[in-house]
Amino acid sequence: MMRIPLLLGITLPLVLAGDYALLFLLPLGPLHWKEIMPACGGDNQSPINIVRRKSQWDKDLDEILFEGYDQAPPGRWRLLNDGHTVVLNLGGAPAAEQINITKGGLHGTYQALQFHFHWGDLNHNGSEHTLDGIQYPMELHIVHINSKYKTISEAKGHPNGLAVLAFLFKVSDADNTNYNTIVAALKNISQADNYVDLASTFPLSNLLPDMPLLSKYYRYKGSLTTPNCDEVVTWTVFEELIPLSKSQLDAFKKMLYFRKMATTSRMTNNFRPIQPLHSRKVYASRDATISSCSRLAPSFVIPLFLYVLVGLFSGPS
Numbered sequence: 480m481m482r483i484p485l486l487l488g489i490t491l492p493l494v495l496a497g498d499y500a501l502l503f504l505l506p507l508g509p510l511h512w513k514e515i516m517p518a519c520g521g522d523n524q525s526p527i528n529i530v531r532r533k534s535q536w537d538k539d540l541d542e543i544l545f546e547g548y549d550q551a552p553p554g555r556w557r558l559l560n561d562g563h564t565v566v567l568n569l570g571g572a573p574a575a576e577q578i579n580i581t582k583g584g585l586h587g588t589y590q591a592l593q594f595h596f597h598w599g600d601l602n603h604n605g606s607e608h609t610l611d612g613i614q615y616p617m618e619l620h621i622v623h624i625n626s627k628y629k630t631i632s633e634a635k636g637h638p639n640g641l642a643v644l645a646f647l648f649k650v651s652d653a654d655n656t657n658y659n660t661i662v663a664a665l666k667n668i669s670q671a672d673n674y675v676d677l678a679s680t681f682p683l684s685n686l687l688p689d690m691p692l693l694s695k696y697y698r699y700k701g702s703l704t705t706p707n708c709d710e711v712v713t714w715t716v717f718e719e720l721i722p723l724s725k726s727q728l729d730a731f732k733k734m735l736y737f738r739k740m741a742t743t744s745r746m747t748n749n750f751r752p753i754q755p756l757h758s759r760k761v762y763a764s765r766d767a768t769i770s771s772c773s774r775l776a777p778s779f780v781i782p783l784f785l786y787v788l789v790g791l792f793s794g795p796s
Contacts, residue, residue, distance in 0.1 A: 503563060503737065509751045512706055519708035524754035525701030526607035526645075529716060529761055532770045534697055540764035542694045543583030543715070547591075548684040552577050555676050558664050562671035562738035563705070563749055565661075565731070566595040578683060580623055580642065583764070584698060585713065589623035589642040591683070592631075596620075597704075598731050600747035606647050607704055607750045608716050615647040616728050618750070619686065619721065638700070640711040646687060651722030657685040658723060662730050671738035688719040694766040695719060699759055704751040718767055 503509065513520030558567050569578060569591045578591040598617040599605025606618035621644040624634050634640030660677060667675045684690060695718035702710040735746040763769050 503749055512708065512751075516706040516708060518710070519706055521702065521708065521710050522755075522757045523701055523710040523759060524708060525704050525712060525714060526609075526751060526753060527699065527701065527756050527759075527761070528609045528612055528753050529697050529699075531611055531697075531763070531768055534761045534763040534767070534769055536765070536767075536769055537584065537698070537762040538765060540584040540696070540698055540762060540767075541582065543585070543696075544581045545684065545690065545693075546581065547578040548687075548690075549682050550577065551680045551682050554680065555678075556680050557674050557676050558661065558668060559674040560668040560671055560735055560746075561595075563746070564595045564597065565665070565668070565735065566593055567661075568593045579626070580644070583696075583715070584762075585642060586639065588626040590626055592622045592624050594619060594621040594683075594686075596731065597750040598728070598747070599750065601729065601732055603748070605748055605750045608645055608647065608714075609753060610647070610716075610718075615720065616650055617648040617723065617731065619646040619648070620644070621646075621683070635709045635711050638711055639713065640709075641703075642713045642715065645714060645716045647717070647720050648723050648728070649720040650725050650728065652724065653722075654724045654727055655722050658727055662727050665730050665734045669734050670736055686721070688717070688721060692719040693717055694764060696764045696767060698762045698764070701754075701759075 556567055556569070558565065579588050580591075581588050596617055596619055597605055597607050599614075604614040604616050606615040608618060609615075623642045623644070624631065625637070625640055625642070628634040628637065628640060660681065664675045664677065667673065687693065697716045697718070699714050700710075701712050701714045702708045703712060732747050733745070737744045737746050737749075
């Protein structure tokens with residue numbers, strides 16, 4: 480078996496070059512990233528398990544303002560297999576300046592840069608975040624940069640540098656036709672560095688749940704989920720799930736491959752495991768579910784039941 484120092488000598492240059500695919504495949508795996516990049520062992524790492532009953536309601540977390548999400552920007556979008564996920568870059572004028580988020584407890588304006596996905600394999604789910612310990616089939620991340628900063632490198636130097644919107648998926652009986660363009664393009668980007676220019680752009684809102692449902696979300700401070708694991712991300716994890724059929728989900732798991740090593744490896748389980756919350760707090764928006772169970776507590780139901788019985792049998796006075 481390779482010893483850790485030897486693996487460090489192999490993987491560290493790849494991480495510094497931005498090639499994370501091998502880190503999902505090598506024996507060390509994501510659980511040992513902190514041995515390669517110490518920042519990945521920090522106290523504010525992502526993803527996390529969100530325990531809804533322990534989240535704190537925050538009156539300042541009102542509806543997020545999605546600017547430009549309902550419009551198809553001019554130009555073309557390029558869908559890329561970057562060796563460890565499928566990514567669509569939104570950056571570059573004029574699209575990036577037209578798509579941004581404000582309000583919802585965010586301080587300032589955040590411009591959309593790109594979106595990408597994380598998933599499991601044919602037999603297991605693969606979302607990065609979990610709700611009450613439940614892992615979902617897939618997760619969509621829409622990455623935004625604080626408009627104060629001009630580059631990603633600059634943004635990574637500030638704790639408020641990035642804001643990522645996270646959406647979880649569920650299996651539906653029917654295809655989600657809003658994802659047809661992306662799913663159909665996967666066969667053309669099976670290998671790392673393959674890309675395809677989409678015939679046209681589309682409103683980002685097409686990929687999301689109905690906008691009125693996006694007032695339910697959870698907020699916490701965390702990190703990027705790939706090395707260098709920079710702790711510069713304001714995370715927003717939405718409660719409403721995106722439906723996708725099993726055949727659509729399976730397309731991600733069957734058609735794509737990690738960056739080639741000695742052998743070709745199918746791109747599956749490209750998610751980072753849950754990280755400790757430590758002393759951080761998770762905040763719930765005004766409309767979010769704070770308890771995972773909507774039933775009345777027994778301490779309330781039993782006295783109420785006895786009160787009703789007494790009323791039934793005591794009769795009129």
